[in-house]
Amino acid sequence: MEIVTFKLALILYFAATIVGLIEIFKESKGLSRLILILAACGFVLHTLNIIIRYLAAGYLPITGMHQATSFFAWCIIVIFFIFAYRYKIGIIGAFILPIVFLLMLSSSTFPREIIPLPPVLQSYWFDIHIVLAFIGNAAFAIASGIGVMYLLQEHYLKRKRLSGLFQRLPNLQILDEINYRLITLGFPLLTLAIITGALWAESAWGAYWRWDPKEVWSLITWIIYALVLHLRITKGWRGKKAAIISIIGFLSILFTFFGVNLLLNSLHSFN
């Protein structure tokens, strides 16, 4: 049952991704709705999967690469739905679902056994730390998708290529606004995640900050987004520049998440 829900969710996200790609590359109207429906079905099964794992394990299923990646994808979907609903821009799905699908796909490659929680992670601080970090990162993930949409639309307007996808993408101002909203949502969450992480590290390891690779990369990510906000407010860096930096920021998140866990030796490795 657990594996069935996961696989079905993966398949539905895949279908949504394909429909999204068709919407981006082919002339077609009204595919956004289909993406939303497929994503919603996938989301229900995905949620079910997380609940089943929670009941089986007795703790929030956010440890281990398999669960962590899956939970990250889940957070992205939640925030995606909120923003797609709030701004009534369905085509966002075509740019977000590929991210969700790829995360789920990589999640499926990691070992999926439910193992007992190591004592060091048995703390409320840990749960809060992780959930804040994931929600914050999910907001940044969507900001990067919006950034890609902005860059495309900007490109079309500058080059005066005004048919096809240009017609289906929303206006620049709203894209910039959503990007800004997402970063102002993600940034305080990331900040809090780092603070709660430090507090928990103090109680678990006896030190707030140990220059662990994950900590360093989180700091780099934090600095990137702090810079986006700072430059926007002081220098009016908006639009294209903000879009580019938000994409770089998300790449940094991906490296923090996968690169550090898989390549570098870190206390934060989920296993």
Add this chain to the structure above:
Amino acid sequence: MSILVLGLNHKTASVEIREKIAFSGNKLEDGIVRLRNLPEIDEIALLSTCNRVEIYASAKDTNNSSEIIKDFISNYHSIKREEFEKALYYFNNSDAIRHIFRVASSLDSMIIGEPQILGQLKDAFDFALNKKTTGVILNRLMKKAISTAKRVRTETRIAENAVSISFAAVELAKKIFKELSGKSFMLLGAGEMAELAARHLVTNGVKDVKVANRTYERGCELAKDFNGRAVRFEDFLKELVSTDIVICSTGASEYVLKKEHMYKIMKERRYSPVFLTDISVPRNLYPNINDLDNVYLYNIDDLQEVVDTNLLERKKEAEKAEKIIDEEVERFIKWTSSLNSVPLIISIRQKAETVKEEELEKFKHKFPDLDKEKLAAIEQLATAITNKLIHSPTVALKENSEDMELLAITVKKLYGLNGEEEGG
């Protein structure tokens, strides 16, 4: 009972002929009543616009009726038949229905997808309805023409994109800015097309309007028109700092705005996006301004290209629209043939009734001393048998099947109804 269309439009007739044939002013009412009173014509409606004059009619014999109508036009407008006959097109039955649906859906218009024609067609039919010159057929046809046009509009993108330069500018502005209402707009110089674009912007919500013209007085006049304010032409650079949309058409022979000016302005604006349209020839805004971040500069050729691609897009969409129209025409034909089946059903029933009566008479002659009770029972039996026998053909005829005409012919043959013409 069939439908016919007789008419001419901008493609088939020159304006000289169109104006002679037009039913304008009083002629519309007078013309439609006279047309209705022509022999053989059951229902009539009349559309007369600057681009087309069309007569829609329902009649028994469409070919004959079209000749009658042609004579009428010739007499009524005192114009020889040879003069306009070549420009006329004539359709009947399914072609006529298709033509009306295409006209309503704006596939036959000079600019495909333009919305006015549907309104004009509605008015024409409302007028005919008021004058009581239409009936079941044309009223239904009009309803279907409107619903078909609406289907085309919602299911294709035939009317989606701007097909004039001034609208193209507004459309582009909407792809840069979320709402135009909070944006500041400056008209730099004045020209007919620039003014038109300005008007479109104002109707699309722009409230803050500035006019910078070489002659300040002319600028003041224009500003009044748009509920805006005039600024001195020399000050326009300063004003640009607080302006989001510019339409430029100064008639100057040199560039009035260069990249280095705009660079400074953008810095002062904190890189808030600007949409510049330069519709002057020679151009007034230096082309490389477009290289600056958050500046979108379009000249008249760029806008024309937008219009051209949009027109092409509409033609593509028109192909989808034709399919929708095919479907709707087929549905309408089914409906008309179901009308035809009503008299046929009646004649089957009549035939059955006569056969029954005749046979009962014969039976009574053979057995004159049968008692009343038994006779009544036999009569009941005969009624039951005839009813059962005509039940399934009646149902089949009511069902509007696809091959209605074939079915009708078969039924007539099987029941020996050939002598009886279906009426009404």
